[in-house]
């Protein structure tokens with residue numbers, strides 16, 4: 001995930017502002033940090049943010065999968081809107097999408113295909 005450079009990262013002739021601490025420093029024109037320690041701490045926090053982001057999405061996908069798998073185990077093919085809200089099913093993420101069912105998108109949460117049917121909720125398809 002690209003991290004946008006903060007506004008204080010401004011190139012100004014010889015002087016530059018450290019991306020991490022904001023201090024003015026001079027050096028090569030491609031240098032972005034005043035020290036190794038600033039460079040390391042900047043990259044560590046960028047990597048932490050990226051890990052936190054993927055952890056959050058993976059959690060949502062795992063919860064969606066558990067909800068769909070539970071429906072399927074109990075023989076249900078539909079997850080009503082109210083249940084989606086109650087169980088916190090997230091429509092925003094899926095693991096794959098294809099257009100094979102009457103030209104309408106079929107989403108997958110790992111191995112489970114489903115279709116979003118507007119106000120009627122989610123219809124779980126057979127494999």
Ligand SMILES: [Zn+2]
Nearest residue numbers: 018021034038
């Ligand atoms: Zn610095």
